[in-house]
Amino acid sequence: MNDVVGLSEDIATLPVAEVAQLLGQPVSRVHQLVRDGHLLSFRREGAVVVPTDFLGDDGAVIKGLSGTITVMRDGGYADPDILRWLFEEDDSLPGTPVASLRAGRHREVKRRAQAMAF
Template sequence: MSEVSGAPAVLFENIATIAVADVAQTLSIPVSRVHQLVRDGQLLSLRRGGATEIPADFLDGSAIVKGLAGTITVLRDGGYHDEDILRWLFAEDDSLPGPPIAMLRSGRHREVKRRAQAMAF
């Protein structure tokens, strides 16, 4: 599973997370499918207190935020590790009106993906 288990806890302590079981319930899928989504790069997870959790901002109601999976794929293909992807998604960007995850949540996934492509090459 692609987990950010080696990442310093302080690095991601400001990211609100949801337990995998709660994500499964929200998406109306089995817990094993959530783990598969993480393995497939449609979601990223991190470890907190020994539990695997998903950033809350990755969900929009009962769905995964549009454009998230594509952005993760572009960055992974560009050689970025999951820790770096999480850091980038949640970091403030002076050239954007907020962090990339906020842009994805507001429907501006094409702009985020363009920036991810530029970083990856």
């Protein structure tokens, strides 16, 4: 969970403790979600943070995120690479993969992740 090189500083994040509050879970559960591939976290200025775009308005992890992370991890991608990819513009979507996930287009994002990973 190092600073992710190539990830924009403009990406809004929350410390793990605040993510835990939003999810109504203990901090240890958020760390478990990261280990299990349901969320990704990284260090920013020494604090472990999670991008706010990974959380929906309903206070839950956005649909399709964990499946996308799993596909990419299975394909050999490391978490920093997955984070960068999720926030890179993709003209074929359009927008970023994470924006497409938030818009409910998780199947299309997962297809792109599968194509990259295999």
